Amino acid sequence: MDFQHMCPRFEQVMALLGKRWTGLILRALMEGPRRFTEIKNYVEGLSDRLLSERLQELEEAGIVERRVFAQRPVVVEYALTSKGQDFRGVLEALQAWADKWVAIEDLEAAEAKTT
């Protein structure tokens, strides 16, 4: 694969993934549908407002599907479409990179910065 020139399709993906929280939300949904609160618990530090915003962007991009179950109380869950599930390859590549290159010291340094 040659990265000599920019590719508009690649730019499109990065317009999504190059936003805070999006990658973590996709990870939260990778093993199956979750409710809003479950995603929020999975992604530490994410506010209600930003989670709603990101989910809507992912819905508009055809990556996430909002499912409403008409029972009492109404249950809403978020699931990846096939387009979204196909992100698994990207997440696996990211995890492989992280496992290889992110050192424990980096995590401690990041922790120290935020506290």
Added chain:
Amino acid sequence: MDFQHMCPRFEQVMALLGKRWTGLILRALMEGPRRFTEIKNYVEGLSDRLLSERLQELEEAGIVERRVFAQRPVVVEYALTSKGQDFRGVLEALQAWADKWVAIEDLEAAEAKTT
């Protein structure tokens, strides 16, 4: 690979890549070192200020290396370290996803939105 639970290493990678422009800057450097202006030309819409900021973040993360050649005029170029070059797998996964899922209509819609 199991994504049932969040991973702090993964969070670290997304703290970098989940920022606007970073993915595109990594792509710009993937085939070899480039000068500041060359990166800017590669990544359409990126300002000087944000490119400097992102490059500094990537330097601090040990992903990009700034090389200064002491000649007249002085030449400065940016190159990926081995840690940075190892991002190739991630970029390839992103490109594969984009090639499969980003439709021409999406690009036209995105274009229409920004103009």
